[in-house]
Amino acid sequence: MIELICGDITQAKVDAIVNAANCSLLGGGGVDGAIHRAAGPELLAACQALPEVDGVRCPTGEARLTPAGNLSAQYVIHTVGPIYDQVRHPERLLAKAYESSLELAEQTHCNSIAFPAISCGVYGFPHDEAAFIALNTCLNAEIPNLHIQFYLFKPLDLTIWQHTLNSLL
Ligand code: ADP
Secondary structure: EEEEEEHHHOOOOOOOEEEEEOOOOOOOOHHHHHHHHHHHHHHHHHHOOOOOOOOOOOOOOOEEEEOOOOOOOOOOEOOOOHHHHOOOEEEEEEEEHHHHHHHHHOOOOOOOOEEEEEEEEEOOHHHHHHHHHHHHHHHHHHOOEEEEEEEEEEEHHHHHHHHHHHHHO
């Protein structure tokens, strides 16, 4: 089941909140900053404890799991979407970021997960194309009984996601 919500993802009452992070996993602006502020320093410490290669804790398209600090969720799943105009196949990497996150949710027996609009902020992905990839990937994931929420921060994004979901169903 997919539910679309306009609001702040840090308020989501789910097992896992997905963070649109950068490769270092050391926090940043946008939704990443909001999640770290709400979760508190425990989240940054958990990220810092993850293995890194040349400062990269999570390559683009992959995902990493940590506890969620002060958030009501049990886990934060950090994933890194593509920077739209810096990679060859941004659509594949965006789908992979959603797939990697869903895989971790399944492996850890989550019943519910909340996604932001990955790559739709400073990473510059066109929102209609991102909505199609996000929703299509989730609809095709076939994880039984996983309740998937999308937190769209801006009303226009909620409208785009609603139209796209209607066209896919
Ligand atoms: P990226 O670097 O992947 O583009 P951003 O954080 O810049 O990530 O933006 C991703 C999306 O998250 C944007 O659509 C932005 O409007 C949205 N966003 C920002 N803050 C929040 C929040 N607190 N809850 C949900 N979505 C948010």
